[in-house]
Amino acid sequence: xxxxxxxxxxxxxxxxxxxxxxxxxxxxxxxxxxxxxxxxxxxxxxxxxxxxxxxxxxxxxxxxxxxxxxxxxxxxxxxxxxxxxxxxxxxxxxxxxxxxxxxxxxxxxxxxxxxxxxxxxxxxxxxxxxxxxxxxxxxxxxxxxxxxxxxxxxxxxxxxxxxxxxxxxxxxxxxxxxxxxxxxxxxxxxxxxxxxxxxxxxxxxxxxxxxxxxxxxxxxxxxxxxxxxxxxxxxxxxxxxxxxxxxxxxxxxxxxxxxxxxxxxxxxxxxxxxxxxxxxxxxxxxxxxxxxxxxxxxxxxxxxxxxxxxxxxxxxxxxxxxxxxxxxxxxxxxxxxxxxxxxxxxxxxxxxxxxxxxxxxxxxxxxxxxxxxxxxxxxxxxxxxxxxxxxxxxxxxxxxxxxxxxxxxxxxxxxxxxxxxxxxxxxxxxxxxxxxxxxxxxxxxxxxxxxxxxxxxxxxxxxxxxxxxxxxxxxxxxxxxxxxxxxxxxxxxxxxxxxxxxxxxxxxxxxxxxxxxxxxxxxxxxxxxxxxxxxxxxxxxxxxxxxxxxxxxxxxxxxxxxxxxxxxxxxxxxxxxxxxxxxxxxxxxxxxxxx
Numbered sequence: 001x002x003x004x005x006x007x008x009x010x011x012x013x014x015x016x017x018x019x020x021x022x023x024x025x026x027x028x029x030x031x032x033x034x035x036x037x038x039x040x041x042x043x044x045x046x047x048x049x050x051x052x053x054x055x056x057x058x059x060x061x062x063x064x065x066x067x068x069x070x071x072x073x074x075x076x077x078x079x080x081x082x083x084x085x086x087x088x089x090x091x092x093x094x095x096x097x098x099x100x101x102x103x104x105x106x107x108x109x110x111x112x113x114x115x116x117x118x119x120x121x122x123x124x125x126x127x128x129x130x131x132x133x134x135x136x137x138x139x140x141x142x143x144x145x146x147x148x149x150x151x152x153x154x155x156x157x158x159x160x161x162x163x164x165x166x167x168x169x170x171x172x173x174x175x176x177x178x179x180x181x182x183x184x185x186x187x188x189x190x191x192x193x194x195x196x197x198x199x200x201x202x203x204x205x206x207x208x209x210x211x212x213x214x215x216x217x218x219x220x221x222x223x224x225x226x227x228x229x230x231x232x233x234x235x236x237x238x239x240x241x242x243x244x245x246x247x248x249x250x251x252x253x254x255x256x257x258x259x260x261x262x263x264x265x266x267x268x269x270x271x272x273x274x275x276x277x278x279x280x281x282x283x284x285x286x287x288x289x290x291x292x293x294x295x296x297x298x299x300x301x302x303x304x305x306x307x308x309x310x311x312x313x314x315x316x317x318x319x320x321x322x323x324x325x326x327x328x329x330x331x332x333x334x335x336x337x338x339x340x341x342x343x344x345x346x347x348x349x350x351x352x353x354x355x356x357x358x359x360x361x362x363x364x365x366x367x368x369x370x371x372x373x374x375x376x377x378x379x380x381x382x383x384x385x386x387x388x389x390x391x392x393x394x395x396x397x398x399x400x401x402x403x404x405x406x407x408x409x410x411x412x413x414x415x416x417x418x419x420x421x422x423x424x425x426x427x428x429x430x431x432x433x434x435x436x437x438x439x440x441x442x443x444x445x446x447x448x449x450x451x452x453x454x455x456x457x458x459x460x461x462x463x464x465x466x467x468x469x470x471x472x473x474x475x476x477x478x479x480x481x482x483x484x485x486x487x488x489x490x491x492x493x494x495x496x497x498x499x500x501x502x503x504x505x506x507x508x509x510x511x512x513x514x515x516x517x518x519x520x521x522x523x524x525x526x527x528x529x530x531x532x533x534x535x536x537x538x539x540x541x542x543x544x545x546x547x548x549x550x551x552x553x554x555x556x557x558x559x560x561x562x563x564x565x566x567x568x569x570x571x572x573x574x575x576x577x578x579x580x581x582x583x584x585x586x587x588x589x590x591x592x593x594x595x
Contacts, residue, residue: 025164044102051083059096066212084104147423150420157449177213178412180213205258207259283317334563334568343407353452388410479556507551525548
């Protein structure tokens with residue numbers, strides 16, 4: 001066998017193994033996705049994407065870029081769906097409130113003669129394909145800089161990640177953002193290593209695509225800027241500084257005017273200019289109007305600048321949301337705003353414990369071999385380190401504490417670093433005994449990692465590791481998209497049939513329409529709503545009893561302590577503590593029979 005044949009066989013074996021890993025991931029994602037009901041954010045994202053492609057009008061959900069929603073909605077074009085263009089939720093004669101998009105979603109999925117399960121299924125399929133594409137890109141990238149074994153290790157961690165499996169099946173922007181970040185940094189490193197016109201163009205297109213997937217990808221701009229400066233320093237190319245700066249500006253120009261501008265122009269084609277200006281003013285009005293917000297408003301009625309204005313509007317809305325924060329339950333308390341401990345705690349408890357052990361061991365070994373480890377670090381690795389550092393720093397300083405999914409874009413880069421570090425450290429294990437120890441320890445940790453993730457199937461959204469008591473007990477740490485996003489509603493329907501329930505008082509957190517599925521069996525119960533009518537139904541539930549179901553997200557928000565400084569009522573479901581649930585739908589909906 002010659003050298004080329006040997007290399008080809010090696011390539012095929014490694015690629016086939018990678019394909020098997022991605023195949024397993026795809027099957028796990030698809031099977032678990034079919035059992036999960038519509039989650040909270042999907043109720044807005046799915047109709048938004050469909051409206052973009054069929055109406056070329058960007059009035060819905062501007063606080064997220066369009067590309068992931070477009071990709072998700074593409075299969076829906078072949079389903080002959082009815083879209084409620086005559087609905088007041090679409091017409092929006094007055095500046096819309098944030099919840100209007102959810103009302104439109106309910107009307108599109110459940111009140112327009114469409115099949116909601118068909119819409120949900122086909123909207124999610126492209127998301128799984130993006131997930132698998134991200135895994136393949138990570139594999140190819142790691143293989144290029146660290147070899148076959150490291151590439152398979154990184155892909156193994158990716159493929160069995162419960163966080164990626166949870167959110168890579170949903171119509172949200174978190175996994176697409178991870179894909180965009182990977183593509184952008186790969187392309188930028190290629191441009192820095194070989195600054196040709198072609199590579200500058202590709203870097204600009206990759207950056208533009210990333211910026212169209214999630215507004216937090218704006219953090220790529222400082223990341224890539226620092227990476228460019230670092231490359232100039234490490235390669236001692238001071239005389240080439242002007243060239244790199246000019247090429248970087250050119251790549252930014254490509255991203256803004258050859259990618260973002262035409263995509264947004266398509267999306268606002270039928271969006272009236274007067275309405276765009278009106279809605280921009282309404283969306284950016286909370287708080288004092290800043291100079292950047294004023295600029296977005298000013299551009300909104302300029303024909304050539306309207307696409308940029310719409311992008312700026314969304315980015316500024318996302319910034320406002322992060323600044324204002326969100327009310328959530330965390331570690332026994334309900335609070336609003338930021339907590340420095342929130343995301344570190346979520347990362348430590350929502351990521352398999354085996355990965356933390358592996359990371360700690362590699363860090364300790366790297367410190368022992370510090371001088372050797374810092375020599376000849378590839379530019380790709382520096383790019384990963386810079387992006388992770390900036391993303392974590394901004395995340396910790398923000399107030400939007402609603403889920404581990406917000407740090408999901410750093411996970412592929414984390415797996416890359418772990419695989420690269422393991423590959424660099426392996427040569428220091430000299431002798432058969434040392435290498436057996438290395439491989440044995442790695443096999444044990446990787447097996448534990450996969451088992452930990454697989455044991456949560458199909459409840460990947462609710463996954464927590466052993467330090468938090470596992471998937472069944474993780475709600476004591478945090479809920480919302482960490483645990484209860486409405487995914488168990490179909491499982492609740494099965495419980496209703498199993499228990500022959502004729503009337504069900506329900507407080508549900510998620511994207512589904514209880515009245516559509518339950519009909520006359522459904523009695524709304526919402527003790528958090530202070531309006532007289534809602535309080536009356538809550539009092540009836542306490543006095544009359546019967547069958548009651550409640551999402552853990554709502555239960556935790558209404559039966560926990562107030563955090564210092566939070567002055568809203570958090571005891572309105574305290575009366576349920578006197579009763580034990582008789583059953584549970586999935587992991588997130590409790591079922592009571594009060595007699």
